Amino acid sequence: MAKRNGIIKALIQIGLILVVLALIFFSLNSVLPGFIDVLANGQQSDVQEYLNSFHDFSGYAIGFLLQFIQIITIALPSVPIQVAVGVIFGTWRGFLVCYLGYVSA
Numbered sequence: 343m344a345k346r347n348g349i350i351k352a353l354i355q356i357g358l359i360l361v362v363l364a365l366i367f368f369s370l371n372s373v374l375p376g377f378i379d380v381l382a383n384g385q386q387s388d389v390q391e392y393l394n395s396f397h398d399f400s401g402y403a404i405g406f407l408l409q410f411i412q413i414i415t416i417a418l419p420s421v422p423i424q425v426a427v428g429v430i431f432g433t434w435r436g437f438l439v440c441y442l443g444y445v446s447a
Contacts, residue, residue, distance in 0.1 A: 363417060366411060366415055366417065367417075374392075376392070377392060380392045381418060381419065381422070385422075386421075386422045386426060389423060389425075389426040390425075390426040390429055392426075393405060393426050393427065393430055394430050401430065401431070402431065402439055405423070405427040405430075405431070405436070405440070405443070406439050406442060406443045406446075407443070408423050408427075408443070409423060409424070409427070409439065409440045409442075409443025409444060409447075410444075410446055410447050412443075413443065413447035414447050423440075424436070424440050427439050427440055428440075
C-alpha cells in the first residue's frame with residue numbers, strides 16, 4: 343500500500359511539473375512570439391537580434407524575465423541569453439539585469 347501511494351505521489355509530481363512547464367512555454371510564446379523558435383535555432387546572434395528589437399525599458403524587462411525563467415525552469419539555455427543581454431546593454435548593465443533575474447529567482 344505504501345509503495346502504491348509513493349508511485350501515485352510521484353506521478354502527481356511529474357504531472358504538475360509538466361503542467362507548469364507547459365504553462366511557461368505557452369505564456370512565453372504568447373508574450374514573446376517567435377522567441378522559442380529563436381532559441382531552438384541556437385544562434386546567439388539570433389537571440390541578440392530578437393532582444394535588440396525591443397526598445398527602452400521593455401528590453402531590460404524581457405532580459406530580466408528570461409533570466410528569471412531560465413533559473414527557475416532550466417528549460418532555456420542561459421549562455422545565449424546572458425551573452426545577448428551583455429552585448430545589447432553593455433557589460434555592467436547586462437550583468438545587472440542578469441544578476442537581478444538570478445537573485446530574484
